[in-house]
Amino acid sequence: MSIRDRADRTATPGSSLDAARRSRELARAAGGGTADLLVVGLGATGAGVALDAAARGLDVVAIDAHDLAFGTSRWSSKLIHGGLRYLAAGQFDVAHESAVERGVLMTRTAPHLVAAQPFVLPLTPLVSRAQASLAWAGFRAGDMLRMAARTPRQVLPVPRRLTAAEARHLAPSVRATGLRGGLLSWDGKVTDDARLVTALARTAAAHGARVLTRVRALSLGPNGARFRDELTGEEGEIRARAVVNATGVWAGGLVDGFRVRPSRGTHLVLRSERLGALPAGLHIPVPGETNRFVLVLPQGDGRTYVGLTDEPVEGVVPDVPEVPETDIGFLLDVLGSVLDAPVRRDEVDGAFAGLRPLLDTSVPGAPDSIRTSDISRRHAVLTSADGVVTVVGGKLTTYRRMAEDAVDACGLTSAPSPTATLPLVGAAAPERLRALPAPARLVRRYGTEALAVQALAEQDPTLAEPVLPGHPVTRAELLWAARHEGALDPSDLLDRRTRIGLVPEDRAEALAVAAEILSRATPSGV
Numbered sequence: 001m002s003i004r005d006r007a008d009r010t011a012t013p014g015s016s017l018d019a020a021r022r023s024r025e026l027a028r029a030a031g032g033g034t035a036d037l038l039v040v041g042l043g044a045t046g047a048g049v050a051l052d053a054a055a056r057g058l059d060v061v062a063i064d065a066h067d068l069a070f071g072t073s074r075w076s077s078k079l080i081h082g083g084l085r086y087l088a089a090g091q092f093d094v095a096h097e098s099a100v101e102r103g104v105l106m107t108r109t110a111p112h113l114v115a116a117q118p119f120v121l122p123l124t125p126l127v128s129r130a131q132a133s134l135a136w137a138g139f140r141a142g143d144m145l146r147m148a149a150r151t152p153r154q155v156l157p158v159p160r161r162l163t164a165a166e167a168r169h170l171a172p173s174v175r176a177t178g179l180r181g182g183l184l185s186w187d188g189k190v191t192d193d194a195r196l197v198t199a200l201a202r203t204a205a206a207h208g209a210r211v212l213t214r215v216r217a218l219s220l221g222p223n224g225a226r227f228r229d230e231l232t233g234e235e236g237e238i239r240a241r242a243v244v245n246a247t248g249v250w251a252g253g254l255v256d257g258f259r260v261r262p263s264r265g266t267h268l269v270l271r272s273e274r275l276g277a278l279p280a281g282l283h284i285p286v287p288g289e290t291n292r293f294v295l296v297l298p299q300g301d302g303r304t305y306v307g308l309t310d311e312p313v314e315g316v317v318p319d320v321p322e323v324p325e326t327d328i329g330f331l332l333d334v335l336g337s338v339l340d341a342p343v344r345r346d347e348v349d350g351a352f353a354g355l356r357p358l359l360d361t362s363v364p365g366a367p368d369s370i371r372t373s374d375i376s377r378r379h380a381v382l383t384s385a386d387g388v389v390t391v392v393g394g395k396l397t398t399y400r401r402m403a404e405d406a407v408d409a410c411g412l413t414s415a416p417s418p419t420a421t422l423p424l425v426g427a428a429a430p431e432r433l434r435a436l437p438a439p440a441r442l443v444r445r446y447g448t449e450a451l452a453v454q455a456l457a458e459q460d461p462t463l464a465e466p467v468l469p470g471h472p473v474t475r476a477e478l479l480w481a482a483r484h485e486g487a488l489d490p491s492d493l494l495d496r497r498t499r500i501g502l503v504p505e506d507r508a509e510a511l512a513v514a515a516e517i518l519s520r521a522t523p524s525g526v
Helices: 003-010 019-029 044-055 084-088 092-109 129-148 164-170 193-206 248-253 325-336 396-410 430-435 440-459 475-484 490-497 504-519
Strands: 034-040 060-063 114-122 160-162 182-190 210-212 215-221 224-229 235-245 260-271 281-285 293-298 303-307 350-359 379-383 389-393
Touching: 019 210, 034 044, 034 224, 044 060, 044 193, 044 396, 060 193, 060 215, 060 235, 084 092, 084 129, 092 114, 092 129, 092 182, 092 396, 114 164, 114 293, 129 182, 129 281, 160 164, 164 182, 182 193, 193 210, 193 396, 193 490, 215 235, 235 396, 248 260, 248 350, 248 389, 260 325, 293 325, 303 325, 325 350, 350 389, 379 396, 389 396, 430 440, 440 475, 475 490, 475 504, 490 504
Parallel strands: 034 060, 034 235, 060 210, 114 281, 235 389
Antiparallel strands: 114 182, 160 182, 215 224, 224 235, 260 303, 260 350, 281 293, 293 303, 379 389
C-alpha cells in the first residue's frame, strides 16, 4: 500500500480537502444548479455555519476569498473562555453561554484540540489585597459557571490559593521580592485556533459541504453571489436558496444596514526559553484596570505568546492587521512589572494582531465614546431588507451557537442542530486519545488522525525531518496539510496549518521546504 493510500484510508472519510476537490466542486457550484445555502466566510463562524447546515442535511456551498481561518480566527489568544469577564460585566447570559460552549468543546466535540489550561495570578506588591480579593471572588464565580455548565472537575479543576513557593514553582520567572503568593485558576485552551477552523471545515466537507477557498464574493443577494476565482481570475455565479454573510470585520462591506467596530488584539511572540519553564500561564493585572489582564500563554512549541490589547481600529479594515509599536510597548511594560528581568524589545521574535468584529450598537448621533473593551461580546444574527443573513459579534468560544442561530434564521429546515454532540474530525474520548501509539504533540493537533500523519513519516524518513531546526513541525505535517487540509500555497502551510510563520526569520527559512512539499502533494509526486 502506498503512503498516500494509507493516509487516505486513515483520514476521516470524505473530509479530505485538496486542490483537485476544490476544482471539481467549484465547477459544480457554478454550473447552474441551486444549493440550499451559500456561506461567505470561512473563519470559525462561517465554517461552523457550513457544518451546522450540512449536518442538518442541507446542500451547502461555503466560500472564502483567501484561506480557512485567514482573518480573525487565527489571531486569537488560543483560549476557550468560560465567560468570567462577561460575568464581571453583568452579562450573565453571555457568561453562561460561554461556559456551556467551552464544556461542549472540551467534553464532546473537540477534546483532542481543547484542554484545560492553568493560570497563575502572582500576588505582587502591585496587586493590592482588595484587588486580590476581587480576583479570587471572580475565580470562584467562574467555577460556579463551570458547575452550571455541567463541566466535570476532572476536565476543568477548581481554583485555589497558592503560597509564594507554589507560585514561584509554576511561574519561576516572576520576581520573588514581595511576592505574597498567587491565585491558580483554569480555563480552556485550544491547541491552535486555525486548526479548530480546519477541523470544522473538514467535518462539514465530510457531511457533503463544498468548501471552497480562494473564491471571492463580489456581491451578495438573497439568491446567491457573484464570485471571482482568485486562482484563475474567472468570474461566475453561485445560486442558493439562502445566503449567510459570515465575513466578520468585513461583513459591512457586503451588506448594508449595520456597522462593525473592529477592536485590535495584539500578541507578542517570545522564545519560551526567555521566560524559562512555565507549567502554567500568567494573569498579569493591567495597572489602573479592575478587569483587564495581560496573559502569558506557553504554546508547547518553543514559543510563548504575551497578549492582549483591546484598541479601536478606524478606517479601512486590512487583510492582515499591522502591529503598532505602542501595543508592543504596552505589553512589554505590563509583563515587565512582574518579572525578575524585563523582556527587551529586541527579544521579541514576532507579533500578531487580530480584529474582533464587534457590533456597533450605539444610537445614531450619540457620542462615539464607548471603549471597544466595553462593547458586549453578544453575537447578533441580522437579516437585511433583501434577505441576506449576517452573523456578527461573538467570539471564538461561541462559534457553534452563532452558527446554529444563523442557520435557524435562514428558515430552510425545521431539523434541530446536532452539532452540540457531533465530534469534529480527529475527536475521540480522552482515554482513547491517550492510548494512541503516536507522539502526544501530534495527538494534540490531529487527534485520531495523528496515526496517519505519523505513517507518512514512518514510510518516508525524509518526511520525519523537521521543517526547520529547533521547531517541532515535520515535513509530514506539511504534506498532510496539502493533501487533506486544503492548503494550496506556502502561506497556507506556514501561516495557518502550522504557526511557523509567526516568526519572520523562521518563515523565510521554511519557504523553500513548503514549496518542495507542495510539489510532492499529488500522487505522481510520491
